[in-house]
Amino acid sequence: MSDKAHIIIGGGIIGLSVGWQLLRAGIPVEIYEESSSPRSGAGWVAAGMLAPNAEAGYEEEALFKLCNNSLSLYDKFLEELREDVKKSEVPKIDRCGSMIVAITSDDIQTLKRQYEFRKSLGDISMVMLSGSEAREREPLLSPKVKQALFLPNDAQINNRKLLEALHEAFLNSGGTIHEHSHIHEIVTRNGVAESIVTKGTVHFASGITISAGALIGKISGIESIGIRPVKGQMIGLKTDTSVKLQHLIRSPRVYIAQKDDGRMLVGASVEEQGTSRTITAGPIMELLHYAWEVVPLVYELEIAELQSGLRPASRDHCPVIGESDVAKLFYATGHYRNGILLAPLTAYALRDEIVYGKKRDDLSMFAPQRFLKKSIPEAV
Numbered sequence: 001m002s003d004k005a006h007i008i009i010g011g012g013i014i015g016l017s018v019g020w021q022l023l024r025a026g027i028p029v030e031i032y033e034e035s036s037s038p039r040s041g042a043g044w045v046a047a048g049m050l051a052p053n054a055e056a057g058y059e060e061e062a063l064f065k066l067c068n069n070s071l072s073l074y075d076k077f078l079e080e081l082r083e084d085v086k087k088s089e090v091p092k093i094d095r096c097g098s099m100i101v102a103i104t105s106d107d108i109q110t111l112k113r114q115y116e117f118r119k120s121l122g123d124i125s126m127v128m129l130s131g132s133e134a135r136e137r138e139p140l141l142s143p144k145v146k147q148a149l150f151l152p153n154d155a156q157i158n159n160r161k162l163l164e165a166l167h168e169a170f171l172n173s174g175g176t177i178h179e180h181s182h183i184h185e186i187v188t189r190n191g192v193a194e195s196i197v198t199k200g201t202v203h204f205a206s207g208i209t210i211s212a213g214a215l216i217g218k219i220s221g222i223e224s225i226g227i228r229p230v231k232g233q234m235i236g237l238k239t240d241t242s243v244k245l246q247h248l249i250r251s252p253r254v255y256i257a258q259k260d261d262g263r264m265l266v267g268a269s270v271e272e273q274g275t276s277r278t279i280t281a282g283p284i285m286e287l288l289h290y291a292w293e294v295v296p297l298v299y300e301l302e303i304a305e306l307q308s309g310l311r312p313a314s315r316d317h318c319p320v321i322g323e324s325d326v327a328k329l330f331y332a333t334g335h336y337r338n339g340i341l342l343a344p345l346t347a348y349a350l351r352d353e354i355v356y357g358k359k360r361d362d363l364s365m366f367a368p369q370r371f372l373k374k375s376i377p378e379a380v
């Protein structure tokens, strides 16, 4: 085996997960991160929802299955993480379930359509509740809630603890992270990815994985897969221990996720604003209004943080995972709204493809080839 490292571009949730799993399989790994790891990427600002049943989108059946497959790998992933950390707290999965609530008559129709759609997907556990049944399970819900769809198999995790633990596990397993490193170019020779170039320095690699999230477009030669940033603004509200939401709460306009440290996260806007991460009044005002409409107590809570992040979105809003037309050049990006949820599956899949040449059947629709029209120019 070559002693050149496998190079990963991007030290967020996906880069760290893939890198750590490669290290566990005996492959040396170096991460190059544009900013700093693990706090600068979309994963830090995420709500940590492991909610494939609530997130299931029309025409996204394969993605729904993929997300569920990843959720089923989470326990093993966390178990392995516990083996590789000393200082960090590995978060537990909170199997709280989701509740999608309806307030207006439009919401009720939307909820009915969502129920029928989920029924067509097959084996989803769900219960349609009246407003009062919903409030029995979730006393903080507003009296305005008229109906709710309860999805007991959804869960959540503290994504920040997860990122800190992955960061430590990656380093403890012998990985190297080069922070504030801009990758100018990926160099290929005879159809094989050979090296990356940072500030005029060439770094040779045994293979390259691109998990650069929304900033992928800045690397020369890879624009063709069309990843774009989709901004999400999020509010963190402070609660004391007497306040506890029992579920992930969603309406058609907002979601609320209370984490194990008490933070009540209200999110998130979906904005096409390029690479801007500016916090703006309009989306924050709307999110707070929509959250208050569902959980009136929100009005009283202290705003502890306002955050924004850039989700990496592909043209079909599905992830891009696997080897490209250039040998030894792998993609693990485009996770859009599902980066935290899809981290375990992406990490195991890339490990199996890179180390053992094995591909997962459930990833055939998510290969980079669906977006690759032209190859990266050859080195001369």
Ligand code: GLY
Pocket (backbone or CB within 6 Å): 047, 049, 232, 267, 268, 311, 336, 337, 338
């Ligand atoms: N997964 C939630 C979001 O992207 O806002």
